[in-house]
Amino acid sequence: MGRLALTLACGDYDRTRALEDGSIRPDGIDLTYLRLPVEETFFRMLRHREFDVAEMSLSTYVATLDAETPPFVALPVFTSRMFRHGGIYLNADAGIEKPSDLCGKRVGNPEFQLTAGVWIRGILAEHHGVPLDSVTYVSGGQESPGRIEKGRVETPFRMETAPPDRTLADMLANGEIDALYTPRVPSPFQRRDSRVKRLFPDVVGAERAYFAETGIFPIMHVVVIRRDVYERHRWVAQSLYKAFVAARDDAYGRIYDSSALRFMTPWLIQEIEQARDLLGADYWSYGVRANQHVLATFLRYHHEQGLSRRLREPEAIFAPESLESFVI
Structure with missing residues (x-):
């Protein structure tokens, strides 16, 4: 054999x-x-x-x-x-200075079921005062329009779909969404576009503090x-x-x-x-x-x-x- x-x-x-x-x-x-x-x-x-x-x-x-x-x-x-604290990006004019300021905002997710998104939403809810139902989630393609969920997703939260000709990266830079939870660095941030910034400026410091508190990698x-x-x-x-x-x-x-x-x-x-x-x-x-x-x-x-x-x-x-x- x-x-x-x-x-x-x-x-x-x-x-x-x-x-x-x-x-x-x-x-x-x-x-x-x-x-x-x-x-x-x-x-x-x-x-x-x-x-x-x-x-x-x-x-x-x-x-x-x-x-x-x-x-x-x-x-x-x-x-x-x-660690995913570095995967939370903001429109610089959205008035978000601390995590709890995300409440009431429109937040992009390339796919709601992405593992990175699960961790980000969970960490924000459990450790930073951002309840799961406190934001409106907008799904769509981050860099190319039209991305769909790989599998069926039904959640109890406010969900919207990005326009079929728009990308979440552009919507973030233009202020059509206030934040973006993503595993990939969005193109405006890569280009050093001043309209886009991270929620946690000291990403490493925030992630080290999180591990020290929780023991979670x-x-x-x-x-x-x-x-x-x-x-x-x-x-x-x-x-x-x-x-x-x-x-x-x-x-x-x-x-x-x-x-x-x-x-x-x-x-x-x-x-x-x-x-x-x-x-x-x-x-x-x-x-x-x-x-x-x-x-x-x-x-x-x-x-x-x-x-x-x-x-x-x-x-x-x-x-x-x-x-x-x-x-x-």
Whole structure:
């Protein structure tokens, strides 16, 4: 019996590089790694189930669990994590000087169900006095008009759709919306347009303070296995999980090398040391145990925002084979 051939659609990450170049191979699996932009991967996997294994938005995955037969099974592998205080942009003339000033405003969201948006809305509601129902949400394409939700979204909040010929980035700069919650830096801000600014000018300071208060380093993406593949070959969950952990550990070692910087960040080594000091040595942790509070908080936010019908426990959303390991 030969090795099982599987396709994996995933982004371009240091923590998955060893899987892409084949230096780490999952037990019993020949992996074809398709390096794709995250939005394309999510869309193709959700709409057409094109891949055997894929990176997926945590929010999208949790929403799929409401289906009578959920189409995917997730591994507690977090290919993307990111603090999101820096993803809140304002029109400079909107009269917003502090987070609570967002109440009563019109706020753009490229898609309401985006994981970054779930975290931003939850953090603002829980820590900054911006109740979920205190703003009007406007959805649409950030840089190209006409973007639609990848999946059906019904929420109890005031929702509008951007005009079909307008982008949220332009609407923000022109004052047609007061703020924008987004994972991507909007083009007016990239151009240093004075009409657009961030809610938190000291993003790093705000995010460090948030971690010190909560212990949360937000999770953005998980890895999912198509359910039909998982049901035929239950062993692939443990095999893939072990390989992703090994690739992540390989990246830990490679990035902390001061002989020559791997990325074009002048103080990379010092920033890694600062991250370890604040977040701990395993600052990009996988698994449920180390991320119980992070996952429970996200699942609560997701449910409160009307994106999942019931509140789930972290262990219940992952393949059980990936939560246990053999110990000698």
